[in-house]
Amino acid sequence: MSDRAGSSEDLVAALFCSKAEWHRTQARTPIKEKVRILLELQRQDHPLLKRHRRLEWWERPWEIEP
Amino acid sequence: MKADGIIEDYAIGGAMAVLFYAEPTRTYDLDVFVLLPESGQEIVVLTPIYDWLQRRGFAPKAEHIMIHGVPVQLIPAYNDLVKEAITEARQHDYDGVSVQVTPPEHLIAIAFQTGGRKRRERAFQLLETTDIDRGKLDELLSRHSIRSPGSDHE
Numbered sequence: 771m772s773d774r775a776g777s778s779e780d781l782v783a784a785l786f787c788s789k790a791e792w793h794r795t796q797a798r799t800p801i802k803e804k805v806r807i808l809l810e811l812q813r814q815d816h817p818l819l820k821r822h823r824r825l826e827w828w829e830r831p832w833e834i835e836p
Numbered sequence: 837m838k839a840d841g842i843i844e845d846y847a848i849g850g851a852m853a854v855l856f857y858a859e860p861t862r863t864y865d866l867d868v869f870v871l872l873p874e875s876g877q878e879i880v881v882l883t884p885i886y887d888w889l890q891r892r893g894f895a896p897k898a899e900h901i902m903i904h905g906v907p908v909q910l911i912p913a914y915n916d917l918v919k920e921a922i923t924e925a926r927q928h929d930y931d932g933v934s935v936q937v938t939p940p941e942h943l944i945a946i947a948f949q950t951g952g953r954k955r956r957e958r959a960f961q962l963l964e965t966t967d968i969d970r971g972k973l974d975e976l977l978s979r980h981s982i983r984s985p986g987s988d989h990e
Contacts, residue, residue, distance in 0.1 A: 790964065796859030797965040801930055804860045811862040828900045828907035829864045 805836040842888045844871040846936060847925035853938045854958050856928050857966045865900060865907040871922045872912055880912045917945055917980045940966050941973040949982045956985055
């Protein structure tokens, strides 16, 4: 039982570790690529945000190239 | 704007500044902290900035100015911490253009000082994924009397 609990804890620790590493890798992405991701996030989130509240005039995806 | 003496200096702040150090998070505007020349007046006057921008075809609308498709909010340095963020801004390169960006330690301190869930989340994101000078951050928090969230439990 304790062995199983131990391996489960190890698994969770490993998952958190790989997640943290993924975030660090994302942080090291070149700035131009980050802006491209940001533009994509804006496009994805906009319809969802619009459904939940009235948006300000400036809260819309930027029509720019990164 | 700086060359024309309209502003003394500037630094990109907010989520766009975080983008230079951490992973992308969604934002729809660009915050720019500006240090204005001494006017001798108690009230902050942004008219010279708006006039300068309007002469170049950028019209303000409420608190934002649309500049080449990006809504920009110009925020006059409202306290010593923000002034320091501007004077200690880091130079970054964006596609061959040099831009001044608020240092990550100042971004965290400003987020803790201002409060708000989204700002705190971004601050913790910086703490977890960026090389933060912890000594400098502690010194900033202490000098500006800022309590970090969770310090009550320490």
